[in-house]
Amino acid sequence: MFAVNFDALIGSFVRQYNRHNMNFPAATSGTPLPAPDPGQRYLLYLHIPYCAVLCPFCSFHRVRYEPSGARQYFDCLRREIELATSAGFKFDELYVGGGTPTVSPAELIKTIGRVRELHSITGISVETNPDDLGKDSLATLRAAGVNRLSVGVQSFDDDLLREMQRLERYGSGAEIIERLRRMEGSFDTLNVDMIFNFPHQTEATLRRDLQILTEEIGVDQVSFYPLMTVNSTKKKMSETMGRVDYARERAFYEILAEHMQANGYTRSSAWCFSQKPGMFDEYIVERDQYLGLGSGSFSYLAGNLYSSTFSINHYVRLLEADKTGTFGRLDMSERDQMRYHLLMQLFSGSLDKTVAEERFGGRFQRTLWPELTMLQTIGAVRNAGVQLTLTESGYYLWVMLMREFFTGVNNLRDQMRHNIPLETAILGSG
Ligand code: SF4
Incomplete structure (x- = not known):
């Protein structure tokens, strides 16, 4: 009998759609940002592309942390914030992502401070990793106005953490639990980022992660990202972590969605579960328009998608010439x-x-x-x-659609890196 694998069919359709529609023209010169709408307050996204170690599954725009380069980068970022402000942009919310924004706390605090001097900001969200959760750094972030902290945990299972090459740097599952416990109540929202459907994840290890989240620590919010692969990371990932099997994804999603809702969490998005209302990772859902600054950031303005240069050297040169880092535009019908x-x-x-x-x-x-x-x-x-x-089945369909959408964005990142040959040399393969 002929059976249609409906999930695979939808995934393949969206992949093809992305291939045809998500292509930034290879820009050769700076692309100006559109003038802001005078009545509008925007969300400002800042991208910090530095990490202490480069995880094999990650396709974000990130490079290995190096203090003097990072200092110069943060200087340029503050200059870019000033340029956007002079152009008339007004911001009311700030999201700092990466990379690992807390890799250089002093520079991060100075940058947040500059945004707050120039704009009335009501919410600040910062991404971090478990090794940056020391008492002092948390107090400094709070004092700087950060009210939402999002911690990249991925899993509490030591075998999976080892495969991800995160165990040594970010600590074992037991250490991460301890650090998260110490943070309870420190921020309005404490979010933990998890990943599901690792090749070697079993139902038992997923259930153990869920039990830790809801019974052993009381985080406000959990975002469960389905494992995503892109062309540039596929080979390295299958060597270190195994091959992804999308056929298991639905079953894992149903387990986690049922568990979180049975334990007092409601769905803020198809893959984010919260104990109380608040800002969540997918600011692109909540905001019609947003401005992204920093190398490798995206903006959605006046119906078009903009990308900044993915070359950090190029970004620095643009800013030294008093230009923003915006470098490509995707016009949307x-x-x-x-x-x-x-x-x-x-x-x-x-x-x-x-x-x-x-x-x-x-x-x-x-x-x-x-x-x-x-x-x-x-x-x-x-x-x-x-x-x-x-509907309930619609939620999983949306997990697939968003997984493919973000895979498309990640492949776009690959494409942007290729558009600038020099940049590829700088970034390395991760
Ligand atoms: S997963 Fe996080 S810590 Fe790892 S390389 Fe990507 S951005 Fe950096």
């Missing part, structure tokens, strides 16, 4: 913008149809009727008044 809106809004669980119609001049449902009809036919969404909401 109105239909693409609608699909982006649909993808991001339903990732949070629901889409407000009235808001979507207002935003797209009353053309949203009319234009996207094939997508909306297909989603209803397969039982992924349901109408609830003005809201379109995900």
Whole structure:
């Protein structure tokens, strides 16, 4: 009998869509940012591309930490913040990601301080790793106004941590638990980033991770990312961690979603579970537009996607010439913008149809009727008044769609690195 693997079919469709639609033209000169909307306050994303060690599965824009280069980079980043401010951008929220933003705490604090001098910021979220959770650094971050800390844990299982090459640098599962316990109550939101569907992860190791999260430490929020592979990391990853089997992903997701909800967490997005409302990692869902500064950052402004240069040397040269690091622009048609809106809004669980119609001049449902009809036919969404909401099976579909979307973004990062041959030499293979 012929059986269709529906999950694989959808994954392959989205992969092909990404290949055709997510291509930044190879820019040869700086790309100016559009003028900001005067009435709008934006989220500011800052990218810190430094890490103490480079994990084999990671496809983010990151290089090995080196103090003097990092100091120069932070100087340029502060200059870029000033340039964006002079151009009229107003920010009310700050998200610092990487890389490992806390790799140089003094520079990070100085940079946050500069943003706060220039803008009225109501929320600051910073990503970190478990080895940066010393008492002093936590107090300094709090004093700098950081109210949400997101810790990259990935798993508490020592064998998996060893395979990820994180055990030595970031500590064993038991050490990480101890550090997280010490932090309870230190920030408005303490988020832990986990990964599921590692090649050598079993149902038992996943269940043990879940038990630790809900019974042994009381973090406010947990984000479970499905393991993602991209062309540049595939080989290294399969050598060190094994080959990814997407056929197991749904079962793992169902286990973790059931466990978290049975233990008092609600879904803030398809893969983020929170004990209370608050800022979450996927700021791209909550904010219609955002500005990203720093090498390798992305911005979504006026319906177009912008990328900064992925060459740190090039970034420094641009800033020394008083130019921003923006280097490529992906123009999106109105239909693409609608699909982006649909993808991001339903990732949070629901889409407000009235808001979507207002935003797209009353053309949203009319234009996207094939997508909306297909989603209803397969039982992924349901109408609830003005809201379109995900069903239980729709949540897993969205995990797949977002996994493929981020894989597309990560492959785009590869492409951006290739657009500048010099940059590839600087970054190395990780
Ligand atoms: S997973 Fe985190 S710590 Fe590891 S290389 Fe990527 S950004 Fe750096």
